[in-house]
Amino acid sequence: MSTFAVFGMTRGYAISSARRQVPTRIRGEDLTPEEWEAAVNIRADAIMNGSRIIQLCKPFDAPQFAHEFIRLMREQEECRDLCIRARAPKKDATGQPLKNKKTGAPVIGWQDWKAA
Incomplete structure (x- = not known):
């Protein structure tokens, strides 16, 4: 049985990722909440303009x-x-399946799915 998942990037994930990445102190000075939110939005915009996707x-x-x-996400x-x-x-x-060198079992991973 196959398993399917949706991959991509959403604005909500970009903002949560940016909040983890943006520091609250720059050059020894605390950022005000407004400055920090502006920096988070700039970082979120950079993530949305990038090419990284997640499950x-x-x-x-x-x-x-x-x-x-x-459809619901859009x-x-x-x-x-x-x-x-x-x-x-x-x-x-x-085109040959990759095999685990130790066990000989096929290596399973996420592959792009095309409707037949």
């Missing part, structure tokens, strides 16, 4: 649930690069 939800059993999640908040990925064996450049 936005817990895995779904079927791709139609992932499509529904994407209605609720600013987001970018939303895509569906499925857990599948990773493949090398020749």
Whole structure:
């Protein structure tokens, strides 16, 4: 059974990530709350303009649930690069499945999913 998840970036995640990254002191001086919020918004804008994506939800059993999640996310908040990925064996450049060197089991990871 396949597992599907939605990957991308949302404004809410960018702001929470920026809050963790922006310091409250710069050059030995405390920032005022307004200055800190402005710095957080600048950092959140930089994250939204970047190319990094994250897993936005817990895995779904079927791709139609992932499509529904994407539709709801687009209605609720600013987001970018939303895509569906499925857990599948990773493949090398020749198309052969990668195997764990120690156990010989196939290496499983998130792969872009295309509707058939």
